[in-house]
Amino acid sequence: MTTMKAVQIETFGGPETLQLQDVARPKPKDDEVLVEVRAASVNPVDYKIRAGKYPPVKAENLPKVLGRDVSGVIVDRGAAVATFLDGDEVIAMLDRGQGGYAEYVTLPADLCVRKPAGLDHAEAAAVPLAAMTAWQGLFDHGGLTAGQRVLIHGGAGGVGHFAIQLAKAQGAYVITTCSADDKDFVLSLGADEAIDYHRERFEDRITEVDLVFDLIGGDTQDRSWSVLKEGGAMVSTLAKPSERQAQIHHARAATNYVAHPDAAELGEIAHLITEKKVHPHVEARIPLDHVAEAHEKAEHGHPRGKVVLEIRPG
Numbered sequence: 001m002t003t004m005k006a007v008q009i010e011t012f013g014g015p016e017t018l019q020l021q022d023v024a025r026p027k028p029k030d031d032e033v034l035v036e037v038r039a040a041s042v043n044p045v046d047y048k049i050r051a052g053k054y055p056p057v058k059a060e061n062l063p064k065v066l067g068r069d070v071s072g073v074i075v076d077r078g079a080a081v082a083t084f085l086d087g088d089e090v091i092a093m094l095d096r097g098q099g100g101y102a103e104y105v106t107l108p109a110d111l112c113v114r115k116p117a118g119l120d121h122a123e124a125a126a127v128p129l130a131a132m133t134a135w136q137g138l139f140d141h142g143g144l145t146a147g148q149r150v151l152i153h154g155g156a157g158g159v160g161h162f163a164i165q166l167a168k169a170q171g172a173y174v175i176t177t178c179s180a181d182d183k184d185f186v187l188s189l190g191a192d193e194a195i196d197y198h199r200e201r202f203e204d205r206i207t208e209v210d211l212v213f214d215l216i217g218g219d220t221q222d223r224s225w226s227v228l229k230e231g232g233a234m235v236s237t238l239a240k241p242s243e244r245q246a247q248i249h250h251a252r253a254a255t256n257y258v259a260h261p262d263a264a265e266l267g268e269i270a271h272l273i274t275e276k277k278v279h280p281h282v283e284a285r286i287p288l289d290h291v292a293e294a295h296e297k298a299e300h301g302h303p304r305g306k307v308v309l310e311i312r313p314g
Helices: 045-048 121-125 127-143 158-170 181-189 218-227 243-248 265-275 288-301
Strands: 002-009 019-024 033-040 070-079 088-093 104-108 111-116 149-153 173-178 193-196 210-215 229-237 281-288 304-310
Touching: 002 149, 002 193, 019 045, 019 288, 033 121, 033 127, 033 210, 033 288, 045 088, 070 104, 070 121, 070 127, 088 121, 088 127, 088 265, 088 304, 111 265, 121 281, 121 304, 127 158, 127 210, 127 229, 158 173, 158 181, 158 265, 173 181, 181 229, 210 218, 218 229, 218 243, 229 304, 281 288
Parallel strands: 149 173, 149 210, 173 193, 210 229, 281 304
Antiparallel strands: 002 019, 033 070, 033 104, 033 304, 070 088, 088 111
């Protein structure tokens, strides 16, 4: 049996449950490619799964390799794969069956997109899940169009920093909440207004917003109804917006959602990156064997942009 190194959990718990182990190296099926993973990013879903706080993953699903997005090089492919060649550099958001914290991963070829030129693998690995969460929230669920006003809560984070850039690329007027330390960062991404949530109440600053993109939840979401214009929409990655409040404010409460793999959308994002309209920000690059440190930083360190695991740097 050919083996590889991978990080998996056998029980739920804290970062100490993340174990670097030897596991079987997968083989691609007819419609799959085998990717030598160069980098994989850390996302909130990873530490929620690790802690047992992500209901779709139950104890009977363990052991499990974590990680939902990767950047790497195709080193083998199934007989039916004609769109890629060995040696092609690709990025992808994995479905729930695979894990990216590994030296190799197999996945359907139709989930892969060529790595955007100008990005190294760590930057490229930061893109798929976070950028598609932003894309699907803003456009698929939120219906954001050019000329509209969007309020993005949590604009300095992994999803938020992509949301600012994607909304600007669409031609929207972008307002975001962030800490004072992150104001210059979010403005550099293209935000038109940045509101320090520690010192200012956003509802005292703004009104008549077409879309609220909520990445914070709780009281922040509840207070956001008052800034929506009639017919506006609220989209959240966390808690489903209240249908009752939507009716009261004559707005639309788009359901909270979980991003899904979509190579067509990822390809559009990659094009925007190539056009230099969007760029991932990597706060930290951490070796795979220091994965517990990466989880700690992503979960509690309030990083700007993304934390990335470097598996084979380059």
